[in-house]
Amino acid sequence: MVEMKFICDRMLGKLAVWLRISGYDTLYVGDFKIEDEDEFLLKNFEDRILLTKDRRLFEKAKKIGREVFLVRSNDIAEQMKELKSIGVKFQIVMDRCSVCNSLLRIPSKEEALEVLKEQGLPADMLERYELWFCEKCKKLYWMGSHWINMVRFLKKIED
Numbered sequence: 001m002v003e004m005k006f007i008c009d010r011m012l013g014k015l016a017v018w019l020r021i022s023g024y025d026t027l028y029v030g031d032f033k034i035e036d037e038d039e040f041l042l043k044n045f046e047d048r049i050l051l052t053k054d055r056r057l058f059e060k061a062k063k064i065g066r067e068v069f070l071v072r073s074n075d076i077a078e079q080m081k082e083l084k085s086i087g088v089k090f091q092i093v094m095d096r097c098s099v100c101n102s103l104l105r106i107p108s109k110e111e112a113l114e115v116l117k118e119q120g121l122p123a124d125m126l127e128r129y130e131l132w133f134c135e136k137c138k139k140l141y142w143m144g145s146h147w148i149n150m151v152r153f154l155k156k157i158e159d
């Protein structure tokens with residue numbers, strides 16, 4: 001099975017983040033500096049499923065044969081449940097940067113120390129946590145309290 005890839009409209013930034021956390025290759029239109037986002041979404045990234053909250057955009061996309069899914073709820077938990085209906089599996093896979101969609105990798109000791117120092121974080125985090133690194137954002141990820149909150153949230157949407 002080919003893994004699903006997505007592009008999200010302006011209204012679905014949070015959903016884009018959760019898709020990235022779950023390992024899906026996901027673009028967010030707000031990351032592109034463009035004027036006519038609808039036009040852009042209709043004409044680009046045809047290999048991706050378009051996720052939109054805009055019924056008019058949804059209809060237009062359908063008409064030109066794009067793979068598109070209309071998200072109905074305004075609530076992130078409900079939106080995630082909607083996507084589960086098309087086979088999306090939400091989970092925490094430290095695979096993609098939730099900010100920029102780049103693939104993460106294990107940092108070298110030097111890289112990790114540099115970022116920790118820059119962000120005023122204790123150097124011993126290197127020993128205490130498994131770290132992942134986004135080269136583009138110079139951002140580190142680890143299983144801290146944020147992680148625990150995310151796990152709790154995922155439990156909530158499971159029911």
Ligand SMILES: [Zn+2]
Pocket residue numbers: 097098099100101102134135136137138139
């Ligand atoms: Zn990044």
